[in-house]
Amino acid sequence: MRSRLIIARFTVSRRRRFRPASSDTTPPTLVMAVYGG
């Protein structure tokens, strides 16, 4: 029996670059209020 050459084609998707959990570089902005109790 003749062996057949099977060529499998597949595509490797480009590996995603590692990204940090957040690209946030902005520090928190706080506002305030005061009231009486």
Place this chain on the structure above:
Amino acid sequence: MIFYRGNYTQLWLVLTSDEPLGILDTDYLEDYFGADGFVTLRHLPTGNTYQMPMVAVGTGNTMFRGFYNLNLLPDGLFQIEARVRDPVGNYTILNQVLNPFGNERVLALGFEIRPGEAVSLFAGSLLVMGGFEGHLNWDNPAYFAGLLRVDDELEGRLSVFV
């Protein structure tokens, strides 16, 4: 921001962040001296400092509040001194801390305690019943949204007129 002491016995402070805060050492805020869970109120005319404990409101880590015995706080200008960070390590200092890293954003937050009652309401201002009078910054949505993001308990106590 002016606070008229009226007949109140406690000064309440609410700090609201535009993003969740991250843990510093053991808490979400630290005072001028680095004590976790507190902010420092510095009376500018004298330099005296007052340590106010702050607790989270809700579970979002965006709102914190505390109070101090108003009878122990003199009239005059105060600045709030503290350090916070977001979950990825961006730091903000309120006015100053004893040991800054040097790369924090610095915000100036403060208020003034005056004797008497808040009686004035004028165009473009915000008057919150309970002794607080301040200005809305319409050009800064984060400020506006943050100021109005109050919990149910506060909503019952703060009536806003604009």
